[in-house]
Amino acid sequence: MSIQTSNPSSNDYSKALSLIAAHSHISGLGLDEHLQPKATSQGMVGQLQARRAAGIILKMVQNGTIAGRAVLLAGPPSTGKTALAMGLSQSLGEDVPFTAIAGSEIFSLELSKTEALTQAFRKSIGVKIKEETEMIEGEVVEIQIDKSITGGHKQGKLTIKTTDMETIYELGSKMIEGLTKEKVLAGDVISIDKASVKITKLGRSFARSRDYDAMGAETRFVQCPEGELQKRKSVVHTVSLHEIDVINSRTQGFLALFTGDTGEIRSEVRDQINTKVAEWKEEGKADIVPGVLFIDEVHMLDIECFSFINRALEDEFAPIVVMATNRGISKTRGTNYKSPHGLPLDLLDRSIIITTHNYNEQEIKTILSIRAQEEEVDVAADALDLLTKIGTETSLRYASNLIAVSQQIAQKRKSNNIEVADIKRAYLLFLDSSRSVKFLQEFEPQYIDDHGNVQIASGANNSDAMDTAA
Numbered sequence: 126m127s128i129q130t131s132n133p134s135s136n137d138y139s140k141a142l143s144l145i146a147a148h149s150h151i152s153g154l155g156l157d158e159h160l161q162p163k164a165t166s167q168g169m170v171g172q173l174q175a176r177r178a179a180g181i182i183l184k185m186v187q188n189g190t191i192a193g194r195a196v197l198l199a200g201p202p203s204t205g206k207t208a209l210a211m212g213l214s215q216s217l218g219e220d221v222p223f224t225a226i227a228g229s230e231i232f233s234l235e236l237s238k239t240e241a242l243t244q245a246f247r248k249s250i251g252v253k254i255k256e257e258t259e260m261i262e263g264e265v266v267e268i269q270i271d272k273s274i275t276g277g278h279k280q281g282k283l284t285i286k287t288t289d290m291e292t293i294y295e296l297g298s299k300m301i302e303g304l305t306k307e308k309v310l311a312g313d314v315i316s317i318d319k320a321s322v323k324i325t326k327l328g329r330s331f332a333r334s335r336d337y338d339a340m341g342a343e344t345r346f347v348q349c350p351e352g353e354l355q356k357r358k359s360v361v362h363t364v365s366l367h368e369i370d371v372i373n374s375r376t377q378g379f380l381a382l383f384t385g386d387t388g389e390i391r392s393e394v395r396d397q398i399n400t401k402v403a404e405w406k407e408e409g410k411a412d413i414v415p416g417v418l419f420i421d422e423v424h425m426l427d428i429e430c431f432s433f434i435n436r437a438l439e440d441e442f443a444p445i446v447v448m449a450t451n452r453g454i455s456k457t458r459g460t461n462y463k464s465p466h467g468l469p470l471d472l473l474d475r476s477i478i479i480t481t482h483n484y485n486e487q488e489i490k491t492i493l494s495i496r497a498q499e500e501e502v503d504v505a506a507d508a509l510d511l512l513t514k515i516g517t518e519t520s521l522r523y524a525s526n527l528i529a530v531s532q533q534i535a536q537k538r539k540s541n542n543i544e545v546a547d548i549k550r551a552y553l554l555f556l557d558s559s560r561s562v563k564f565l566q567e568f569e570p571q572y573i574d575d576h577g578n579v580q581i582a583s584g585a586n587n588s589d590a591m592d593t594a595a
């Protein structure tokens with residue numbers, strides 16, 4: 126079987142947008158060249174210990190020495206676990222795949238749990254493919270296209286030269302289409318990839334610079350190439366194993382990459398691809414680039430998912446798996462066992478754990494003012510103090526959400542400057558979780574409970590513990 130690897134240029138369609146918006150101020154881990162965290166850098170504030178640890182992980186990923194291992198980010202809500210993962214992703218660079226999913230996503234897709242996880246794993250493994258292609262590179266002397274009278278079949282000739290030679294090529298319909306689409310004219314310097322018949326316009330030949338007036342100011346002039354018309358060039362592109370799966374899965378086709386509607390991929394297809402990729406690696410045609418799979422809110426997974434992950438980490442091609450959780454000692458879903466962070470012990474045993482801690486007042490203040498900048502709104506000094514106080518007493522995320530709400534309230538009075546009064550109104554309009562819990566406890570009988578019952582008259586209280594974790 127011949128394996129296709131052509132790469133649709135978008136490489137981050139798999140990153141969940143919603144995960145990123147709240148972290149749009151973060152552009153990296155904020156480390157110096159020795160991987161030491163700077164107090165505030167690249168949008169990152171404090172949490173130095175965890176950032177230093179993440180820096181070591183970064184180094185290991187870049188060196189390819191950590192594939193098949195797991196990292197657990199553990200800490201209370203709003204302490205920057207997701208932010209750290211986003212910072213790591215930004216620091217990795219273009220060629221290392223990074224995939225982010227939330228634990229709960231696994232259950233909401235139209236795929237089985239294991240298929241969804243398999244796809245996430247394979248999205249996180251890059252294959253760097255080196256290909257030699259034949260290129261024709263030269264200046265177009267003449268293009269001649271004959272339309273048949275019936276308008277159907279087209280034929281043509283392309284005369285193209287370098288400073289040393291000139292050749293005439295017969296044109297097939299695909300070439301004619303390409304030349305027409307690129308609006309190639311005599312005097313253009315072009316390159317043609319012979320395998321894919323991809324035509325690229327490199328510029329206008331200097332010999333034609335007197336056409337300048339007719340071509341407009343944005344025209345780029347280049348030298349007519351020298352030497353042979355046909356050249357061998359080696360090109361490198363990185364695709365993920367998942368992309369190769371989809372392109373080669375006959376029922377799906379690569380359009381599925383854009384719609385995300387990939388369905389289940391047959392295991393035979395994956396087996397064949399694994400064999401082929403291993404062969405390429407052996408022959409020096411490809412390198413495997415283990416990337417990062419980030420599973421946020423990992424406690425949402427159940428025991429079947431965890432044992433799948435355990436096994437997948439031992440696979441020949443395995444990424445590094447970074448997980449985040451805010452659970453302490455708690456039950457693993459699908460079992461009756463309690464364990465640290467709700468993770469089964471065998472997976473926990475394999476993981477290195479990075480803990481995050483609550484921020485102090487100054488750090489909260491800095492983060493909130495960075496968020497305000499990011500949302501392009503001015504916050505008065507006393508308003509920022511109030512916001513910080515709310516942040517320390519409720520949560521960073523709640524305070525951060527109040528920025529957008531207060532901005533709306535400020536805009537009502539045609540101002541883009543948040544004042545204390547705007548924050549007070551926002552605080553009264555929108556409850557944080559602890560006030561919401563208080564409210565619920567007071568008015569619980571009016572709500573529908575887990576069993577679908579609602580009491581009309583207030584009375585007996587059922588006192589299930591409330592889960593308040595964000």
Ligand SMILES: Nc1ncnc2c1ncn2[C@@H]1O[C@H](COP(=O)(O)OP(=O)(O)O)[C@@H](O)[C@H]1O
Pocket residue numbers: 147148149151168169170171172200201202203204205206207208209492521522525
């Ligand atoms: N150290 C930090 N520097 C800058 N922003 C941070 C930092 N920690 C958290 N934030 C921001 O605070 C908000 C809550 O953090 P988040 O990463 O979602 O917490 P967690 O995932 O631990 O619940 C997000 O908007 C996040 O970008």
Ligand SMILES: [Mg+2]
Pocket residue numbers: 206207208421422449
């Ligand atoms: Mg989070």
